[in-house]
Amino acid sequence: MLSGSGSLMWFRKGLRVHDNPALEYASRGSTCVYPLFVIDPHYMELDPNAYSPGSTRAGINRIRFLLESLADLDSSLKKLGSRLLVLKGEPSEVLIRCLNEWDVRKLCFEYDTDPYYQALDDKAKNYASAAGIEVFSPVSHTIFDPADIIEKNGGRPPLSYQSFLKLAGEPSFSLSVELSWMPPIGDVGRCEILQVPTLKELGYVEKHQDEFTPFRGGESEALRRLRESLSDKEWVANFEKPKGDPSAYIKPATTVLSPYLKFGCLSSRYFYQCLKDVYKNVKRHTSPPVSLVGQLLWREFFYTVAFGTPNFDEMKGNKICKQIPWNDDDKLLAAWREARTGYPWIDAIMVQLRKWGWMHHLARHSVACFLTRGDLFVHWEKGRDIFERLLIDSDWAINNGNWLWLSCSSFFYQYNRIYSPISFGRKYDPNGNYIRHFLPILKDMPKEYIYEPWTAPLSVQTKAKCIIGRDYPKPVVLHDTASNECRKKMGQAYALNQRLNGRVSEEDLRKLR
Numbered sequence: 001m002l003s004g005s006g007s008l009m010w011f012r013k014g015l016r017v018h019d020n021p022a023l024e025y026a027s028r029g030s031t032c033v034y035p036l037f038v039i040d041p042h043y044m045e046l047d048p049n050a051y052s053p054g055s056t057r058a059g060i061n062r063i064r065f066l067l068e069s070l071a072d073l074d075s076s077l078k079k080l081g082s083r084l085l086v087l088k089g090e091p092s093e094v095l096i097r098c099l100n101e102w103d104v105r106k107l108c109f110e111y112d113t114d115p116y117y118q119a120l121d122d123k124a125k126n127y128a129s130a131a132g133i134e135v136f137s138p139v140s141h142t143i144f145d146p147a148d149i150i151e152k153n154g155g156r157p158p159l160s161y162q163s164f165l166k167l168a169g170e171p172s173f174s175l176s177v178e179l180s181w182m183p184p185i186g187d188v189g190r191c192e193i194l195q196v197p198t199l200k201e202l203g204y205v206e207k208h209q210d211e212f213t214p215f216r217g218g219e220s221e222a223l224r225r226l227r228e229s230l231s232d233k234e235w236v237a238n239f240e241k242p243k244g245d246p247s248a249y250i251k252p253a254t255t256v257l258s259p260y261l262k263f264g265c266l267s268s269r270y271f272y273q274c275l276k277d278v279y280k281n282v283k284r285h286t287s288p289p290v291s292l293v294g295q296l297l298w299r300e301f302f303y304t305v306a307f308g309t310p311n312f313d314e315m316k317g318n319k320i321c322k323q324i325p326w327n328d329d330d331k332l333l334a335a336w337r338e339a340r341t342g343y344p345w346i347d348a349i350m351v352q353l354r355k356w357g358w359m360h361h362l363a364r365h366s367v368a369c370f371l372t373r374g375d376l377f378v379h380w381e382k383g384r385d386i387f388e389r390l391l392i393d394s395d396w397a398i399n400n401g402n403w404l405w406l407s408c409s410s411f412f413y414q415y416n417r418i419y420s421p422i423s424f425g426r427k428y429d430p431n432g433n434y435i436r437h438f439l440p441i442l443k444d445m446p447k448e449y450i451y452e453p454w455t456a457p458l459s460v461q462t463k464a465k466c467i468i469g470r471d472y473p474k475p476v477v478l479h480d481t482a483s484n485e486c487r488k489k490m491g492q493a494y495a496l497n498q499r500l501n502g503r504v505s506e507e508d509l510r511k512l513r
């Protein structure tokens, strides 16, 4: 139905009106704009068989965060004279139906490097081209275009942060123009337009979660959080990771902007520019890799490597990943996932993951190392899957990149350096306040024992109303023995990878198990 010059703005990530070049282009010179979001039931609807509340692919916290972000986007669009059109179904089918039935001459959406979207977008682009619809799909989820960096490097992604920085140089984007109004919505024909649904409408009931993440979704909250972080210029200028305290939960040691960047409620380019503005007005500031700008560049680095590496999310067939004979011990995996390892520091972090969907970077280091090369020797892909489902900032490139790193499968190779599940947390939080908060069963355990409660005499356990082995589990492995065993296996696997120049077969791995 092509009569006027309407545009369809297809929102997926990029859930914002600030610095949104696809939205700006859709609005420019169009008689009408259809701002569309498609609810994919596979992603959103309750899976009653999942191990924790949520859909098959996302935990309840991320779904709630997304719904809040959509409601906020709808309200921002209304202020511009428009609204969000919500439809439900398989995204490519819904989109194609809309392109077919609505007055659309331009299809606009943010370019996405995730394999899921690459496949979806190919379908959309092919259909639009065949129907004579212009497609505009700018890169605005990241500061750099990963394809440009890869091209500059002769077709291969840079494999170290420093080489990425050299190739990337200073970014040269200009933020898109702030919209003050939008063309009206066009005729939607027979399509049944929905309101942004509530969790209840998606099948969730109150009992599905005992504590929700304290982080509310949406662009308004993202910009408020950003302003709050930037208001302390000294803090921004002196930011130095990994120096922060991973156990700080009342006031986290970092910005907690990751979920907003994940959904594009906050533009990474705008964030970058704001940081540069702060730097201009201070005498001295930290630099990459430890500075806040440096953190954003870690994000860019992982996006670039992920985009340029076939099978980035797997061990097999992934050229940058060491082949390691991980075990498939589902019992150990379940103990880790369900916060039953018997190590309070590890279990508290896993509770924070389930209840909040966010943990500090070093807390993620601790549990990822523990699951893989530190103690349990379980495959990193299994831990990755659990993070992918439960994190509110779950991000394909960054999550896989960091699991490759932490398991010493790629990027970082010092497998002898293992986080202690006892002394690492104690260094930051000797009283164990973080543990007491997330594992209240241990709230009365004296601080001498809180990181290793199995060593407390029975009289102490009784007084603390927490008998180890009954109220809280005994350790699933003994850290000293398990970590030494892990080091040995990693050493053998590294030697094998070197001897066979990375061409390690399943049979070779079986022999090492």
Ligand code: FAD
Pocket (backbone or CB within 6 Å): 241, 254, 255, 256, 257, 258, 259, 261, 262, 295, 296, 297, 298, 299, 300, 302, 359, 360, 361, 362, 364, 365, 368, 387, 391, 393, 394, 395, 396, 398, 399, 400, 402, 403, 406
């Ligand atoms: P800040 O320190 O305030 O940093 C600002 C921003 O920089 C972050 O919001 C994030 O976008 C980016 N950033 C910071 N650290 C990293 C990093 N190491 N790699 C890439 N980008 C970074 N981050 C995700 O956004 N999604 C994930 O799915 C994810 N999975 C992870 C899995 C593991 C095993 C580990 C060890 C880390 C993972 N991270 C992930 C990276 C990091 O832990 C989070 O980005 C960070 O803790 C988010 O908190 P923040 O926004 O306060 O970060």
